[in-house]
Amino acid sequence: MAYEPPVTDYDKIVENCTCAFCGSNCDDVDILVKDNHVVGVRHACRLGASKIMEDEDQRLTVPMIRDENGELVEVDWDTALDKAAELIAGAVRPVFYGWSETSIEAMKPGLELTELVGAVIDNQATICHGPTVQAVQNVGYPLMTLGEVKNRADMVVYTGSNPMNAHPRHLARYTTFPKGFFRKRGRFDRTLVTWDPKYSDTAKLSDIWVPFEENGDYAFCNAIRAVLKGKELKQDVISGIPKEDIVALTEKMKNTQFGALFFGLGLTHTLSKQRNIDIAIQLVQDLNKYTKWVLLPMRGHFNVNGFNIFMSYEMGFPYGVDFSRGYPRYMIGETTTIDLLNRKECDVFMVIAADPGAHFPGGALAHLADIPVIQIDIHWGPSTELADVVLPGTFIGVETAGTSYRMDSVPIFMKKAIDPPETCREDEWIVNELLKRVTKLKEASK
Amino acid sequence: MEYILKNGIVYDPINEINGEKKDVMFKDGKIVNSVSDDAKVIDVTDKLVMPAGIDVHCHLAGPKLCVGRLYRPEDERRGVKPKTDITRPETGFSIPNCPATGYRFSKMGYGTVVEAAVPPLEAKHTHEEIIAIPNIDIPPLTLFGNNWFILQFAKEGRIEDIAAFVSAWLKITKGYGVKIVNPCGSEAWGWGMNVHGIDDPAPYWDVTAREVIRALAQANEMLGLPHSIHIHPNDLGHPGNFPTTVNTIDCMKDIKKNSEYRNQTIHLTHAQFHCYDGTSWRDVTSGVEPVADYINKHDHVTMDMGQVTLDETTTMTADGPMEYDLYELTGLKWANKDIELETASGLVPFIYSGRNPVHSLQWAIGLELALMIEDPWKVCLTTDSPNAGPFIRYPRVMSWLMSYQRRAEMMDNKEVHAWAGRKSALGTLDREYDFYDIATITRAGPSKIYGFEDRGHLGAGAIADIAVYDLEPNNFDPTRNAAEVEKAFSNALYTIKDGQILVKDGEIVKVVSSKHVRTEVEGFEDEEKRILEEIMPFFNRYYTVKFENYVVHDHYAEPSSVYKVNASK
Amino acid sequence: MTYIEKPSISNVVKFEDPDVAQVKKLTVMLNTGTDIYQGACKKRGSTLKDEYRKVAGVCYMDPKDMARLGVGNWDSVLVKSDWGEVVCYAAHSRDAPHEGMIFIPKGPWANVVVSPETYCCSDPTYKGIHATVEKTDKEVLLMADLMRYVYKKYVKEGDKTEELPSLGEMPIYKRKVRSQ
Ligand code: SF4
Numbered sequence A: 001m002a003y004e005p006p007v008t009d010y011d012k013i014v015e016n017c018t019c020a021f022c023g024s025n026c027d028d029v030d031i032l033v034k035d036n037h038v039v040g041v042r043h044a045c046r047l048g049a050s051k052i053m054e055d056e057d058q059r060l061t062v063p064m065i066r067d068e069n070g071e072l073v074e075v076d077w078d079t080a081l082d083k084a085a086e087l088i089a090g091a092v093r094p095v096f097y098g099w100s101e102t103s104i105e106a107m108k109p110g111l112e113l114t115e116l117v118g119a120v121i122d123n124q125a126t127i128c129h130g131p132t133v134q135a136v137q138n139v140g141y142p143l144m145t146l147g148e149v150k151n152r153a154d155m156v157v158y159t160g161s162n163p164m165n166a167h168p169r170h171l172a173r174y175t176t177f178p179k180g181f182f183r184k185r186g187r188f189d190r191t192l193v194t195w196d197p198k199y200s201d202t203a204k205l206s207d208i209w210v211p212f213e214e215n216g217d218y219a220f221c222n223a224i225r226a227v228l229k230g231k232e233l234k235q236d237v238i239s240g241i242p243k244e245d246i247v248a249l250t251e252k253m254k255n256t257q258f259g260a261l262f263f264g265l266g267l268t269h270t271l272s273k274q275r276n277i278d279i280a281i282q283l284v285q286d287l288n289k290y291t292k293w294v295l296l297p298m299r300g301h302f303n304v305n306g307f308n309i310f311m312s313y314e315m316g317f318p319y320g321v322d323f324s325r326g327y328p329r330y331m332i333g334e335t336t337t338i339d340l341l342n343r344k345e346c347d348v349f350m351v352i353a354a355d356p357g358a359h360f361p362g363g364a365l366a367h368l369a370d371i372p373v374i375q376i377d378i379h380w381g382p383s384t385e386l387a388d389v390v391l392p393g394t395f396i397g398v399e400t401a402g403t404s405y406r407m408d409s410v411p412i413f414m415k416k417a418i419d420p421p422e423t424c425r426e427d428e429w430i431v432n433e434l435l436k437r438v439t440k441l442k443e444a445s446k
Numbered sequence B: 001m002e003y004i005l006k007n008g009i010v011y012d013p014i015n016e017i018n019g020e021k022k023d024v025m026f027k028d029g030k031i032v033n034s035v036s037d038d039a040k041v042i043d044v045t046d047k048l049v050m051p052a053g054i055d056v057h058c059h060l061a062g063p064k065l066c067v068g069r070l071y072r073p074e075d076e077r078r079g080v081k082p083k084t085d086i087t088r089p090e091t092g093f094s095i096p097n098c099p100a101t102g103y104r105f106s107k108m109g110y111g112t113v114v115e116a117a118v119p120p121l122e123a124k125h126t127h128e129e130i131i132a133i134p135n136i137d138i139p140p141l142t143l144f145g146n147n148w149f150i151l152q153f154a155k156e157g158r159i160e161d162i163a164a165f166v167s168a169w170l171k172i173t174k175g176y177g178v179k180i181v182n183p184c185g186s187e188a189w190g191w192g193m194n195v196h197g198i199d200d201p202a203p204y205w206d207v208t209a210r211e212v213i214r215a216l217a218q219a220n221e222m223l224g225l226p227h228s229i230h231i232h233p234n235d236l237g238h239p240g241n242f243p244t245t246v247n248t249i250d251c252m253k254d255i256k257k258n259s260e261y262r263n264q265t266i267h268l269t270h271a272q273f274h275c276y277d278g279t280s281w282r283d284v285t286s287g288v289e290p291v292a293d294y295i296n297k298h299d300h301v302t303m304d305m306g307q308v309t310l311d312e313t314t315t316m317t318a319d320g321p322m323e324y325d326l327y328e329l330t331g332l333k334w335a336n337k338d339i340e341l342e343t344a345s346g347l348v349p350f351i352y353s354g355r356n357p358v359h360s361l362q363w364a365i366g367l368e369l370a371l372m373i374e375d376p377w378k379v380c381l382t383t384d385s386p387n388a389g390p391f392i393r394y395p396r397v398m399s400w401l402m403s404y405q406r407r408a409e410m411m412d413n414k415e416v417h418a419w420a421g422r423k424s425a426l427g428t429l430d431r432e433y434d435f436y437d438i439a440t441i442t443r444a445g446p447s448k449i450y451g452f453e454d455r456g457h458l459g460a461g462a463i464a465d466i467a468v469y470d471l472e473p474n475n476f477d478p479t480r481n482a483a484e485v486e487k488a489f490s491n492a493l494y495t496i497k498d499g500q501i502l503v504k505d506g507e508i509v510k511v512v513s514s515k516h517v518r519t520e521v522e523g524f525e526d527e528e529k530r531i532l533e534e535i536m537p538f539f540n541r542y543y544t545v546k547f548e549n550y551v552v553h554d555h556y557a558e559p560s561s562v563y564k565v566n567a568s569k
Numbered sequence C: 001m002t003y004i005e006k007p008s009i010s011n012v013v014k015f016e017d018p019d020v021a022q023v024k025k026l027t028v029m030l031n032t033g034t035d036i037y038q039g040a041c042k043k044r045g046s047t048l049k050d051e052y053r054k055v056a057g058v059c060y061m062d063p064k065d066m067a068r069l070g071v072g073n074w075d076s077v078l079v080k081s082d083w084g085e086v087v088c089y090a091a092h093s094r095d096a097p098h099e100g101m102i103f104i105p106k107g108p109w110a111n112v113v114v115s116p117e118t119y120c121c122s123d124p125t126y127k128g129i130h131a132t133v134e135k136t137d138k139e140v141l142l143m144a145d146l147m148r149y150v151y152k153k154y155v156k157e158g159d160k161t162e163e164l165p166s167l168g169e170m171p172i173y174k175r176k177v178r179s180q
């Protein structure tokens, strides 16, 4: 990157803001403000800074509705909210999707609205760590907060994830580089291991790179488990890794004092899906017979875990919860967004703080072209190209304060640094308005 | 609004009212001695009236619960109920969703439920769940027993600094009192280890449970907190652990209490799990006698039962190593959650069964404890919910305590395994609790133990938290009708909270917000400031969140009910 | 341990690599996923712009595969799978070598060719898709044009999407006339 001179022209610094990008939720970000505009960001990585220093050209600033020509037209808030409320109140099988980039405070009225109309509520976990949640339900969940790793870990393993790209400060702030209480020399006191078919940017930093074959993750973990249990490996090469190396690595893992395994979508998105995670979790459980091991899924959005936690405490199920019968049902493959779209079941789709246009497979998006879509977001994105009602929200962690849960489930209160644009409204306010208006419509039709 | 609850049979042990026919009056949410003629009359002639229940130890809100719900949809699918015009949908059996938690406690006539373990780093989460739970007041206990700052200060004998730290951290976490779980053991679990007994030092910190417990207790009394230290001792669930339990209580006996209202300086929680004799699960027997004997002879200790209810449930505790042992024993899915600088925790589903010899013995041990400790003011009814069983079973536990016949029947007709009778003294105990005793162990005792001067009784000035049950104590024999006892205590005729009728005829008729009940020490601010300044560099270096973002802000704890304490130094 | 050894990557695509036979069409395994550049653009909110097309409408390939196909950086390639086809820029992968494997960062371009099949697991199949890559002279579309071309939600009957004018790189909507 080109050299950028430090920003010196600002009115104030707002310290210890929380980055609203990835699941690392770095809460040490300083935002430089001038005239109620963000002019600089300190401590955030490139990803975090890019979001905080947003592209204002594409900021959604006014409510909009499509006209008969399929063009978006600016309208006032009442018109847009009434239109959205009417769609929701008239829906038979509404799906409210997203929530991972907004605050818990906004989820609360969202769930109320869901209960009121008997909708399905779901978040991005459905297309990312859904299999992880299923694996956790199969075999368990031995985890820790990130500070445990920082203070104790002498071995850190990343697999199926490339934090240097997706969670850039993960290594620097939590796992590998920082000086911990029992790891006073930081990086030098730790062994960094990457299991990845690709020589990723994280692998490049590692002490040990294990390039198992594509789709070789299951067999590889299985082999380590076998060695741990004292079994003789029958093949010379497993998933592309020589048997001796597997044995040597297993020994190393057994002889650490504190090991931590981090895994990402590379594991959940291959064909064996949750089975890959099953075995990774079981591997960590087995290792605890010898020494301390923990694991953590590398959650993507800053509040994707928050939604799962929120739904679990409110309604007992983490995502893909269907209220059409008046009580919550959770059936993976049945009450989950992609499946509902694939089956063309949904008749009104509301997306908040998410961008299915950028993340859903075309096969699922095709159905969104056939039904009304309501979008609540801060930027004009691929989903806007499919949206019939657009409601501009505000930026959590910069313009609006709120609660989020880090990937390790540590709750963080994200404060605000500037005031939101005048024409935008907080997600919480928007959803509350929808709730009020839909309640009215429902009562009127009784 | 004024009310008069007419002609009930009242049990109010704090005011020594034992089954008198009496009116209870309240106005604007408080109990009063008289009301005007305009008062609304609620006729409860001959029905059983008590203060609303107080649960001294339950796991109902916070990160552990949430891991449980997230990883046990099979439990959530038990107990599903659709929404009604008044209530939201319910899910869950041992780990119900938040709305169900509130409704179910309310239906049993409970008004206050203590959340027994809050890791400070995730205290916001606990408070968020308290906001989501309706109808009960919730005092959260903050975990201190494995906190690095405490370990260090205890090692150095800095009692006043511990007091300052506790005082500050109760404010930071919006907590009510001091909880200690497997002191030094949960820290050892950071390395996959544990400690055994109270004199086995934590790795690196080189401080023992004895030192930590004593230091925290001295600090607790220095501040004069309303509750004493609340302890889950070392060696939970290990055959042969009863000496550790006795040693834990005994190491406290010279510490002077600093409270008018409560009597104890240590509360021993889920005692059932800590009263085992023998050396293995094969030769395990009840170790209740020495523990009960000690408690009978000393007044500085109170306890709660941790009664096994013989259900499929979910175990969860800050005792991380114990949960791993349980996982090795059962092979059921193991979850773990270690919290930086503060504590560990773990979860394992558990299927208690009356056919299993060990579970049956555990069932017997809990009851044995409650029956062998003579003074009911030292006993509280709990199931360490959900660990030994879900809280909705409290009425069943009451029915067991009230009926020797029922207990004998269970042992005779093999509802429990023969070990229950063979390896404990339960079969020989014919003591039966009466309604006054039940009111003591679920209302009056808990009120004293927690320093809740404003609840747990029906004297003027108390908050109007009242339960009425559909039993007529004068025409009913609880020793012969266990099933009816259970049914009546499960479905209150009325539950009144702060003077509002929340339950009528066993159904929720009104939903209100729960209050966050917490303690605030006054007069220790300088010490707090000094200690915060001292530890801040360490905090910033080793925590992964900024102090500013660590604090539980006020808006997480609304509405609140604050017990102010004057640090009497 | 032998597996510590790290490969060195050549920085140039060698069209005349003697080991490489020229082909018209490559059969590959398609993976998609996050990539820092795509992520930054997405969150910045500059998805309408050329910069987004340049980071998400990209098919990262092994240099040897590029040589086989005879494509250089920023040439257009057509990626086809059972689920659809999309034109992307070819680019030399930083993570090479991985012959026979292509990577398209997650985004509207990748979506066209990944599988919506969840196998009853909520999660569609974003990785391990069988696909083919061939050279093409078609343009890589800007995001808005791509969405219109693929989903045709607001395209009037009879209109040929290919012939409509580009939606460009800025939001298009009718602003309210504000009375002063
Ligand atoms: S690592 Fe994640 S949370 Fe931290 S600054 Fe970067 S994008 Fe933000």
Ligand SMILES: [Zn+2]
Pocket: B181, B232, B269, B270, B317, B318
């Ligand atoms: Zn406990």
Ligand SMILES: [Zn+2]
Pocket: B057, B058, B059, B116, B269, B270, B317, B384, B387
């Ligand atoms: Zn407990």
